[in-house]
Amino acid sequence: MSLTHTEVAEPTTAGTEIGSPATEVAVPGRAPAPHGRAYTVGRTEDVPPGEGRAFVAGDTQVAVFRLRDGSLHATQASCPHAGGPLADGQTDADVLVCPLHLYAYRWVDGVATSGAMAVQVYPVREVDGMLVVDV
Amino acid sequence: MTAVLGGRPEGLTSLSLGDDEFDTRSRLVVVGNGMAGARFVEEVLERGGGEQFRITVFGDEPHGNYNRIMLSPVLAGESHEDEIVLNSHDWYADNGVDLRAGVRVARADTAAKVVHGDDGSTTPYDHLVLATGSYSFIPPMSGVRTADGALLAGVYGFRTIDETRAMLEATQRCRRAVVMGGGLLGLEAARALQGHGLQVELVHAMPWLMNAQLDAEAGAILKKSVESLGITVHLDAMAGEVLGTEHVEGVLLKDGRRLDCDLLVVAAGVRPHTDVAVRSGLEVERAIVVDDQLRTEDPDVYAIGECAQHRGSVYGLVAPAWEHAKVLADVLTGTDPDAEYTGSRTATKLKVAGVDVATMGINVPERDDDEFLVISEPRRGVHLSVVIRDDKLVGATLLGDTRKVAFLTQAFDRGTALPEERIRLLVDLSDGAEEVGVAEMPADSQVCNCNGVTKGAICGAVADGCGSVGAVMDRTRAGKGCGSCKSLVKQIVEWAADGDVTEDPSASWYVPGIPLAKPELMAAIREQDLRSVSQVFAALAPAGKEDAKSKMGLTSLLKMVWGVDFVPEKDGEFINDRVHANIQRDGTFSVVPQMKGGVTTPAQLRKIADVAEKYEVPMVKVTGGQRIDLLGVRKEDLPAMWADLGMPSGYAYGKSMRTVKTCVGSDFCRFGLGDSTQLGIDLETRFQGIESPAKMKMAVVGCPRNCAEAYVKDVGVVAVGNGKWEVYVGGAAGASVRKGDLLATVDSTEEVMQLTGRFMQYYRENANWLERTYDFVPRIGLEKIKQVLLEDSEGLCADLDAGIQRSIDAYRDPWGQDLAEPATPGQFRPSLPLIELPKVPVR
Ligand code: SRM
Ligand SMILES: Cc1cc2nc3c(=O)[nH]c(=O)nc-3n(C[C@H](O)[C@H](O)[C@H](O)COP(=O)(O)OP(=O)(O)OC[C@H]3O[C@@H](n4cnc5c(N)ncnc54)[C@H](O)[C@@H]3O)c2cc1C
Ligand code: SF4
Numbered sequence: 001m002s003l004t005h006t007e008v009a010e011p012t013t014a015g016t017e018i019g020s021p022a023t024e025v026a027v028p029g030r031a032p033a034p035h036g037r038a039y040t041v042g043r044t045e046d047v048p049p050g051e052g053r054a055f056v057a058g059d060t061q062v063a064v065f066r067l068r069d070g071s072l073h074a075t076q077a078s079c080p081h082a083g084g085p086l087a088d089g090q091t092d093a094d095v096l097v098c099p100l101h102l103y104a105y106r107w108v109d110g111v112a113t114s115g116a117m118a119v120q121v122y123p124v125r126e127v128d129g130m131l132v133v134d135v
Numbered sequence: 136m137t138a139v140l141g142g143r144p145e146g147l148t149s150l151s152l153g154d155d156e157f158d159t160r161s162r163l164v165v166v167g168n169g170m171a172g173a174r175f176v177e178e179v180l181e182r183g184g185g186e187q188f189r190i191t192v193f194g195d196e197p198h199g200n201y202n203r204i205m206l207s208p209v210l211a212g213e214s215h216e217d218e219i220v221l222n223s224h225d226w227y228a229d230n231g232v233d234l235r236a237g238v239r240v241a242r243a244d245t246a247a248k249v250v251h252g253d254d255g256s257t258t259p260y261d262h263l264v265l266a267t268g269s270y271s272f273i274p275p276m277s278g279v280r281t282a283d284g285a286l287l288a289g290v291y292g293f294r295t296i297d298e299t300r301a302m303l304e305a306t307q308r309c310r311r312a313v314v315m316g317g318g319l320l321g322l323e324a325a326r327a328l329q330g331h332g333l334q335v336e337l338v339h340a341m342p343w344l345m346n347a348q349l350d351a352e353a354g355a356i357l358k359k360s361v362e363s364l365g366i367t368v369h370l371d372a373m374a375g376e377v378l379g380t381e382h383v384e385g386v387l388l389k390d391g392r393r394l395d396c397d398l399l400v401v402a403a404g405v406r407p408h409t410d411v412a413v414r415s416g417l418e419v420e421r422a423i424v425v426d427d428q429l430r431t432e433d434p435d436v437y438a439i440g441e442c443a444q445h446r447g448s449v450y451g452l453v454a455p456a457w458e459h460a461k462v463l464a465d466v467l468t469g470t471d472p473d474a475e476y477t478g479s480r481t482a483t484k485l486k487v488a489g490v491d492v493a494t495m496g497i498n499v500p501e502r503d504d505d506e507f508l509v510i511s512e513p514r515r516g517v518h519l520s521v522v523i524r525d526d527k528l529v530g531a532t533l534l535g536d537t538r539k540v541a542f543l544t545q546a547f548d549r550g551t552a553l554p555e556e557r558i559r560l561l562v563d564l565s566d567g568a569e570e571v572g573v574a575e576m577p578a579d580s581q582v583c584n585c586n587g588v589t590k591g592a593i594c595g596a597v598a599d600g601c602g603s604v605g606a607v608m609d610r611t612r613a614g615k616g617c618g619s620c621k622s623l624v625k626q627i628v629e630w631a632a633d634g635d636v637t638e639d640p641s642a643s644w645y646v647p648g649i650p651l652a653k654p655e656l657m658a659a660i661r662e663q664d665l666r667s668v669s670q671v672f673a674a675l676a677p678a679g680k681e682d683a684k685s686k687m688g689l690t691s692l693l694k695m696v697w698g699v700d701f702v703p704e705k706d707g708e709f710i711n712d713r714v715h716a717n718i719q720r721d722g723t724f725s726v727v728p729q730m731k732g733g734v735t736t737p738a739q740l741r742k743i744a745d746v747a748e749k750y751e752v753p754m755v756k757v758t759g760g761q762r763i764d765l766l767g768v769r770k771e772d773l774p775a776m777w778a779d780l781g782m783p784s785g786y787a788y789g790k791s792m793r794t795v796k797t798c799v800g801s802d803f804c805r806f807g808l809g810d811s812t813q814l815g816i817d818l819e820t821r822f823q824g825i826e827s828p829a830k831m832k833m834a835v836v837g838c839p840r841n842c843a844e845a846y847v848k849d850v851g852v853v854a855v856g857n858g859k860w861e862v863y864v865g866g867a868a869g870a871s872v873r874k875g876d877l878l879a880t881v882d883s884t885e886e887v888m889q890l891t892g893r894f895m896q897y898y899r900e901n902a903n904w905l906e907r908t909y910d911f912v913p914r915i916g917l918e919k920i921k922q923v924l925l926e927d928s929e930g931l932c933a934d935l936d937a938g939i940q941r942s943i944d945a946y947r948d949p950w951g952q953d954l955a956e957p958a959t960p961g962q963f964r965p966s967l968p969l970i971e972l973p974k975v976p977v978r
């Protein structure tokens with residue numbers, strides 16, 4: 001990750017509390033590719049081990065996952081299939097499984113194991129106990 | 136409307152690999168990214184052609200490659216457009232294929248060997264493949280086009296996803312549609328539009344429907360069937376004029392009749408796209424003329440699919456296009472330089488629910504000694520015929536009854552021997568002679584015509600370890616075209632897996648991520664004292680690797696094994712279990728409070744009513760399980776609602792004991808033989824919330840009139856008088872309907888409780904994950920179950936009784952528990968970025 005802004009994480013957009021839920025309407029389909037702006041979306045401890053939670057980064061809704069091995073992943077928040085809440089999905093080291101129709105998306109590139117669809121994955125890392133997502 | 140199907144994030148991409156001068160591979164350019172073009176590229180790659188060729192594909196449509204024949208179900212709203220993507224843009228990138236989506240090729244310069252795109256690009260080629268397909272033919276009618284040559288608003292062809300999307304959108308504001316063309320496409324379009332509530336009239340220029348495939352008699356029967364669906368059919372009718380200036384308002388038939396409409400679909404045939412070939416100076420008659428190696432008169436230019444004319448024939452179906460793709464891939468990659476295509480025998484099926492039509496070959500005898508057998512039952516809408524020549528099937532028409540299609544297709548494709556009694560080709564004579572089963576089908580007979588998959592290929596996939604029908608379909612693509620062969624594929628897979636073919640070892644595993652069958656898995660969990668899902672993965676999974684799709688099953692199993700000593704992990708649970716509610720299509724949840732035996736009180740009802748109002752619950756509904764469902768609840772409202780309700784969870788979301796339905800029984804009913812209501816309440820109290828491999832539903836009825844459907848429950852109890860009760864197990868009336876088997880007739884309610892618990896525990900310990908009792912009971916066998924549970928033949932009864940008691944003791948109402956203190960931070964935080972989905976309407 002050679003992006004220039006790894007150091008300076010900008011705060012989440014004005015008006016949005018840290019860790020506030022994502023509630024806006026999004027359209028299914030793959031979210032736009034990252035432009036590389038970093039946002040602090042919440043505290044690492046907001047995401048229990050093995051689970052996911054939804055946040056707003058700028059005006060993008062993201063789902064952040066903390067796996068049991070400690071690694072972090074972030075994806076677009078809604079499933080490209082039919083808008084399922086991906087943060088409610090189940091995970092393992094390879095994939096994220098959407099709760100609605102159980103499509104599985106690979107962390108490496110976001111592509112569904114069936115090959116037909118893909119979620120946008122975003123770089124995410126921990127900085128001083130905070131979750132920083134590049135969108 | 137503009138979303139790119141199978142697209143990449145940024146929409147169009149043309150990921151150019153650059154002209155590396157050190158790249159010695161020859162340049163293969165394909166024009167047309169449709170069913171033939173894309174399949175050809177796949178066939179080339181499969182033959183290792185990625186090393187031989189630098190491949191560029193031009194597609195006029197901006198999308199990835201999609202399954203055009205599935206546009207009919209998409210228009211009907213039966214399939215989602217995402218489901219018909221065959222190759223996404225990513226697929227091209229992943230395979231090093233340069234896809235120029237959205238770029239139309241204007242012409243090829245065959246002397247300089249370059250193609251010119253309408254984006255101004257020139258692309259050199261060594262081999263050029265034209266796969267430009269066809270376009271909808273719009274017959275000359277005055278008023279159909281506007282001054283600038285575009286179709287009048289409201290008039291559509293039916294060929295592309297964009298046209299399909301536009302029509303789908305139009306169905307929301309339009310009320311009356313006219314479909315021109317009574318062939319396969321027209322009929323499919325008519326039915327699809329009608330399904331959206333439009334009033335549909337079909338205008339066909341010929342004297343009968345599907346005249347290309349059917350004879351007059353069959354066509355007349357088809358007309359009746361179509362009309363019985365509510366579609367008006369006008370035959371021998373030519374439209375001369377399209378009415379309307381801004382937007383279509385109707386059509387004027389040549390006989391003077393006027394049909395009003397606000398949507399006009401023209402499905403009056405297709406014409407091959409030959410413009411590129413013509414401009415490139417290639418020989419074009421009806422389509423681009425090719426030889427048996429699909430080569431045009433220019434030795435480096437080929438044509439495949441609907442734009443090709445081979446030995447005088449132009450095909451309008453996908454199977455020949457895919458045969459072209461195979462032969463050409465063999466030739467170009469050198470896999471079989473002498474491969475030849477000699478023509479296709481075509482078969483068609485109409486994809487219209489309620490009207491079954493399958494045809495193959497010719498439909499009437501053509502020679503004096505052709506045998507012709509017809510069974511016609513116009514009143515039933517059935518018309519069946521076969522044409523036999525020299526003991527071989529050369530044609531068949533099945534209308535209204537397509538049960539024989541598998542055998543006939545096979546006889547038609549393979550020339551297999553025909554029964555002496557020809558009538559057996561069309562009907563099963565009820566003399567007990569068995570149907571032509573999948574066992575007798577020769578290995579090389581074609582099962583999936585869309586994708587050219589043989590029975591042998593399916594068996595091969597099973598032999599290679601594909602354990603499920605889905606896995607076989609993914610591997611072979613069988614059943615992934617129009618889908619009409621799916622049931623045959625399933626039969627073959629089942630046959631192949633049961634017989635001598637080795638089964639996929641993972642089929643016996645309890646969950647996919649741990650290579651152990653249930654008894655071994657349970658033994659290992661006990662021996663190694665594994666109490667949480669992550670401990671199980673660490674100890675028993677290959678390389679300790681966790682597996683998302685195994686977690687839910689493991690959680691359930693551990694709860695059963697350990698009772699209160701289970702160490703819970705929220706990420707091991709499915710979302711429903713994490714928040715004790717059922718997730719809905721829009722990401723909200725449903726709340727079903729416990730209502731034991733279906734009995735409630737005015738106070739409870741008042742509570743529910745208050746809560747429903749307070750939290751603006753969009754729908755309150757009485758369930759099929761005799762309780763009340765509050766649907767469409769926001770996740771963040773769940774704990775407060777539970778608190779206000781003050782009722783325990785009804786477990787309507789879990790793989791667990793759900794409800795015990797009861798009837799009013801002896802207290803009120805004049806026929807009641809036992810107090811079914813009280814017994815139901817007692818059963819529900821004892822077994823509430825007990826998790827099991829799949830859900831368990833129970834019912835108790837006061838007499839064999841069975842008002843609460845006890846015969847079709849996982850456990851059903853029926854009062855038969857004199858204090859006696861019958862206990863049925865393995866019944867269901869959901870996706871499968873099965874009457875339960877009588878396990879025992881017992882003399883007291885105590886015995887009912889004990890036997891129910893014993894059966895539940897035996898099922899919990901021995902059933903596969905997600906195996907309902909309606910599969911479990913027949914698999915184990917009623918006799919065996921009786922011996923184990925009633926005669927204690929294996930000495931298990933004491934353990935079973937203790938096991939179920941352990942789980943009963945571990946029961947805690949999850950609502951009460953998590954309401955006091957969330958199980959994890961943000962347990963009830965919304966995860967919704969709601970898309971606008973059809974929501975539960977407020978009533
Ligand atoms: C609410 C209810 C329908 C209703 O409005 O009445 C219902 C709703 C659902 N049923 Fe059902 N079933 C409901 C009674 C039934 C019944 C009738 C009964 O219990 O007497 C049956 C047939 C009996 C049976 O199961 O044998 C029934 C057979 C199914 C099946 C088919 C199971 C099978 O293997 O045959 C499914 C699918 C599944 O389990 O995979 C299913 C699945 C579902 C799910 C949970 C789908 C899902 O996974 O999200 C539905 C949840 C809707 C939602 O958004 O909340 N539901 N479902 C009923 C709740 C009963 C309750 O109080 O708990
Ligand atoms: C609604 C519908 C239902 C059908 N149902 C069935 C069915 O049940 N069974 C069956 O066998 N068949 C069915 N068909 C027919 C089947 O879809 C066709 O036979 C098949 O698509 C032919 O494949 P093709 O590659 O030759 O043409 P196409 O799939 O049409 O592909 C041609 C592609 O080339 C592109 N193209 C054309 N000219 C250019 C150019 N100059 N530059 C760049 N790109 C160009 C076009 O945009 C198009 O994407 C159905 C068709 C439709 C429309
Ligand atoms: S019948 Fe189907 S749609 Fe209706 S509630 Fe049950 S699962 Fe849902």
Ligand code: FES
Pocket residue numbers: 079080081082083084098099100101102103
């Ligand atoms: S919405 Fe995610 S799989 Fe359907």
